[in-house]
Amino acid sequence: MTVALFTLGGTISMAGRAAGSVGVVARLTGRDLTAAVPGLADLGEEIEIHDVEAMPSSSLTFAQVLEVVDAASRAVAAGARGVVVSQGTDSLEETAYLADLVWPHPEPFVVTGAMRNPTLAGPDGPANLLAAARVGRRDLGGLVVLDDEIHAARWVRKQHSTSTSTFGSRDVGALGQVIEGRVRVLVRPDRPAPLPWPDAGRLAARRVALHVVSLEDDGAQLDGLADTHDGLVVAGFGVGHVPATMAPRLGALAERIPVVLTSRTGGGSVLSHTYGAVGSEVDLLSRGLVNGGLLDPYKARVLLRLLVAAGADRAAIAEAFATRG
Numbered sequence: 001m002t003v004a005l006f007t008l009g010g011t012i013s014m015a016g017r018a019a020g021s022v023g024v025v026a027r028l029t030g031r032d033l034t035a036a037v038p039g040l041a042d043l044g045e046e047i048e049i050h051d052v053e054a055m056p057s058s059s060l061t062f063a064q065v066l067e068v069v070d071a072a073s074r075a076v077a078a079g080a081r082g083v084v085v086s087q088g089t090d091s092l093e094e095t096a097y098l099a100d101l102v103w104p105h106p107e108p109f110v111v112t113g114a115m116r117n118p119t120l121a122g123p124d125g126p127a128n129l130l131a132a133a134r135v136g137r138r139d140l141g142g143l144v145v146l147d148d149e150i151h152a153a154r155w156v157r158k159q160h161s162t163s164t165s166t167f168g169s170r171d172v173g174a175l176g177q178v179i180e181g182r183v184r185v186l187v188r189p190d191r192p193a194p195l196p197w198p199d200a201g202r203l204a205a206r207r208v209a210l211h212v213v214s215l216e217d218d219g220a221q222l223d224g225l226a227d228t229h230d231g232l233v234v235a236g237f238g239v240g241h242v243p244a245t246m247a248p249r250l251g252a253l254a255e256r257i258p259v260v261l262t263s264r265t266g267g268g269s270v271l272s273h274t275y276g277a278v279g280s281e282v283d284l285l286s287r288g289l290v291n292g293g294l295l296d297p298y299k300a301r302v303l304l305r306l307l308v309a310a311g312a313d314r315a316a317i318a319e320a321f322a323t324r325g
């Protein structure tokens with residue numbers, strides 16, 4: 001059996017230093033990475049290496065990620081039993097979700113990375129790569145595998161800036177674990193149907209902003225946003241609240257572009273009919289904002305950008321968030 005490995009840089013591959021710099025940069029190829037993994041050859045899988053680009057994941061674009069998903073799709077169509085993508089962890093929760101939204105195959109699409117680079121004591125990249133390559137379970141869509149835990153791309157978050165156990169799924173927990181090399185899937189979430197493949201030109205032309213609400217925030221920064229953006233995700237307080245002074249601004253924006261309401265808390269759902277003050281979830285939804293449900297602001301932004309690129313109207317966007325949020 002063949003596993004297709006796509007390498008995109010990140011800490012897992014950062015073993016080099018730029019001239020005159022103290023910081024590490026991505027250098028290692030897929031061949032270097034796989035050669036450093038004890039036990040990988042014993043899996044009996046052929047690892048088909050596709051070196052894409054060694055770059056920090058903070059610089060990745062939607063288009064680059066979709067190019068990898070497209071190439072991965074072709075690898076699966078040609079017989080690979082699964083895909084592993086190695087990349088930086090900074091944007092991994094977003095890229096994995098983007099892939100999950102459009103991945104049309106039962107074969108797993110697994111994203112992994114590392115928190116400790118190969119020049120440090122105890123780098124975690126080799127163990128993460130081995131665990132990711134072991135995961136062959138079908139019909140789970142986009143997955144994130146690090147620290148011997150298997151997470152759904154839809155729910156996983158990077159929760160700590162340096163810890164090797166940074167990835168967690170607060171609302172559902174890990175779907176499974178890799179225990180003594182054995183993959184144990186304990187939870188199988190419902191998986192909504194993949195979205196249609198985005199048109200590259202329309203996607204490039206659509207911009208979606210994210211605004212995190214904070215104390216005494218009147219939303220003045222949002223003035224003019226509908227002239228430059230095609231959608232907005234608001235990360236509100238708690239269950240979806242904003243200051244009363246901001247509520248009319250968001251309502252006016254929602255008349256022009258889709259505005260999705262999420263929570264900045266990192267767990268739990270936006271509510272729909274509990275609080276009634278100006279700026280509460282009831283008020284904002286009545287002004288035309290879309291309820292983002294359980295989707296965190298970053299993933300909501302990924303979904304909203306694909307939806308506006310597909311030309312979805314407000315009703316279709318609300319329906320998509322009701323299904324996926």
Ligand code: SIN
Pocket residue numbers: 009010011012055056057058087088089090091113114115
């Ligand atoms: C990156 O995301 O490219 C750097 C940080 C990391 O890989 O953990």
